[in-house]
Amino acid sequence: MTDDGTVSTAAPGSVPTETQWDLWEVFTQEGQGAPHEHAGSVHATTAEHAMQNARDVYARRGKIVSLWVVPTTAIVASAPGDAGPLFDPGNDKAYRHPQFYKVPRGVRGL
Amino acid sequence: MTDGNGEQETGNRGPGDGWIAGARPSTATSGVVDNPLVESLLRLADDRLVLGHRLSEWCGHGPILEEDIALANIALDLVGQASMLLKLAGEVEGKGRTDDALAYFRDAVEFRNVQLVELPNGDFAATIVRQFLFDAWDVLALEELAGATTEALAGIAAKALKEAKYHLRHSAEWVRMLGDGTAESHQRAQRALDELWPYAGELFLMDDTDRAAVAAGNGVDMEVLRPRWREIVDQVLTEATLTIPKGAFAPRGGRTGRHTEHLGRMLADMQSLARAHPGATW
Numbered sequence: 001m002t003d004d005g006t007v008s009t010a011a012p013g014s015v016p017t018e019t020q021w022d023l024w025e026v027f028t029q030e031g032q033g034a035p036h037e038h039a040g041s042v043h044a045t046t047a048e049h050a051m052q053n054a055r056d057v058y059a060r061r062g063k064i065v066s067l068w069v070v071p072t073t074a075i076v077a078s079a080p081g082d083a084g085p086l087f088d089p090g091n092d093k094a095y096r097h098p099q100f101y102k103v104p105r106g107v108r109g110l
Numbered sequence: 111m112t113d114g115n116g117e118q119e120t121g122n123r124g125p126g127d128g129w130i131a132g133a134r135p136s137t138a139t140s141g142v143v144d145n146p147l148v149e150s151l152l153r154l155a156d157d158r159l160v161l162g163h164r165l166s167e168w169c170g171h172g173p174i175l176e177e178d179i180a181l182a183n184i185a186l187d188l189v190g191q192a193s194m195l196l197k198l199a200g201e202v203e204g205k206g207r208t209d210d211a212l213a214y215f216r217d218a219v220e221f222r223n224v225q226l227v228e229l230p231n232g233d234f235a236a237t238i239v240r241q242f243l244f245d246a247w248d249v250l251a252l253e254e255l256a257g258a259t260t261e262a263l264a265g266i267a268a269k270a271l272k273e274a275k276y277h278l279r280h281s282a283e284w285v286r287m288l289g290d291g292t293a294e295s296h297q298r299a300q301r302a303l304d305e306l307w308p309y310a311g312e313l314f315l316m317d318d319t320d321r322a323a324v325a326a327g328n329g330v331d332m333e334v335l336r337p338r339w340r341e342i343v344d345q346v347l348t349e350a351t352l353t354i355p356k357g358a359f360a361p362r363g364g365r366t367g368r369h370t371e372h373l374g375r376m377l378a379d380m381q382s383l384a385r386a387h388p389g390a391t392w
Contacts, residue, residue, distance in 0.1 A: 021174070042176050045287065052280055053176035056183050 024050040025075060026058050029066035036068050044069075146322035147260065148203045149222070150329060152212070153319075153365055154255075155195035156223035159213055160373070161244060162188030163380050164231055173234050180280060184241070187273040194266045214384035218374045219367040226309035228364070228373040235288050235298035236306065242281035243310045246342045248274045251330050259327030282346045289350025296351065303352050308359045314339075315362055 021043040027036035039058040044050035050069040059067055078086055094100050165185035172178025196209035227244060231237045252274050255267035288299040314332040323329025347354060363369070384390070 043174060044176070048283055049287070052283060053180065055276075056180040057176055060183055 021045050021049075023072040024054070024069045025072050026050075026054040027068040027070070028058055028062075028064045029068075030063055031065060036066065041072060042069070145203060146319050147326065147328055148199050149319045150323040151195050151199035151202065151263070153222040155192045155199060155212070156221045157227050157244070158188040158195070159192035160221065160223045160376070161227035161241075162186070162192060163376060164227065164229075165237070165241075167231055168237065181237075184277050184280070187270075187277065191266065191270045191273070194269075198262050198266065210384065214381045218369050218377055221364075221367065221369065221373060221377070223364050223369075223373075224309070224312040225361050225364040225370050225373075226306065226312060228369060228376060229306070229309065230372055232302065232305075233298055235295065236302035238281055238284045238288060239299060239302040240306050241277070242285045242346065243306060243343065244313075245274060245278035245281045246339055246346075247310075247313045247335070249278050250335050250338055250342075254330040254335070255328075263328055285346055285352070286350045289347070289352040299350065300352055303347070304355045307355050308357065309361055311360045312362045312364060315365065317365065319365075 022045070023041050024044050025041050026039045028039045029036045039054075042050060042053040042057055044053050047069065051067060054067050054069050058064070162185045165181050165188065168178065168181045169185070170178065172181055192213070193209045196212040200207040200209060200212055226240060229240065249271065252267045252271040256264055256271055258264040258267060285299065288295040290296070291299075314336045316332050320329055320332065324331050344354075361370075
């Protein structure tokens with residue numbers, strides 16, 4: 001059954017038609033000032049529905065103080081094939097990394 | 111038992127041809143305790159214990175993973191509330207009965223829940239409509255009880271209120287989605303409302319025990335609550351394009367131990383392990 005009540009006509013063995021609800025990505029914050037971190041995803045029909053499902057799946061245990069839900073389709077991801085051009089140039093220039101520099105003893109608050 | 115319109119007022123028959131068929135209350139009543147506070151606590155606790163157990167029956171059978179988890183969460187909330195209330199009831203009673211003793215070693219005639227919560231789950235729409243009718247009542251009742259004279263009761267109510275507000279948000283959203291969804295979801299939600307609406311009336315009945323609890327500052331005046339409940343329910347049902355059924359069928363008796371045949375079967379399932387292995391821990 002699809003969600004308009006009609007019976008799916010997909011042939012046996014064929015790839016099933018998409019009957020799942022939309023996917024939403026869930027971000028949880030564990031304390032004031034902490035970053036919202038990606039927790040996982042939920043299926044839901046509306047933003048309110050996504051918020052409730054996110055709460056039930058990811059926020060019932062642990063000290064969550066804030067939730068974000070974002071339609072998965074709103075996320076623009078880098079392509080795996082772009083990893084070289086996007087990320088490699090930084091790796092062979094060690095002086096670009098903070099670890100390259102020694103912090104003098106006695107410096108506080110870094 | 112064949113027509114669903116329910117003109118009789120006696121509560122001596124089940125409603126129509128739906129999944130509730132056979133909801134004929136027994137006439138037995140016993141196990142009435144003489145302490146009004148204990149009695150009130152049992153009524154509050156048993157609504158939650160029975161509804162929590164019914165919801166737990168969905169575990170592993172939910173329509174979608176997220177909702178399966180949601181229903182199990184709500185079931186756990188309700189059973190947790192029941193546990194606290196039963197523990198308090200046992201302490202106030204002073205006869206050494208623990209929460210487990212009260213949950214697992216009372217028979218159906220000693221249970222004080224409304225019949226609404228003991229009815230079989232039916233389909234998902236029926237489970238949701240029942241939950242919504244209960245949750246709207248529960249939030250209002252707990253708001254009142256959070257100011258109870260007995261501090262322990264007030265504390266439990268305040269904690270439970272936070273949970274109940276989420277339960278209502280969840281069930282109300284689902285009532286809207288089902289009622290204002292597809293033709294089939296609307297039809298199922300309306301059928302559920304037709305069958306369950308008469309049972310909601312029992313939530314608002316008052317007897318001497320309730321009046322004693324109100325007088326002692328540990329009860330809720332249901333007459334005051336009812337119009338506020340109707341306001342919440344009407345608004346959501348209107349948004350859900352669902353129609354409140356007409357009819358005078360008004361089952362009652364759960365608060366004094368008269369239950370449908372469904373409770374006994376449910377308790378047989380719920381209590382069998384504890385009765386087969388009394389005192390077992392795991």
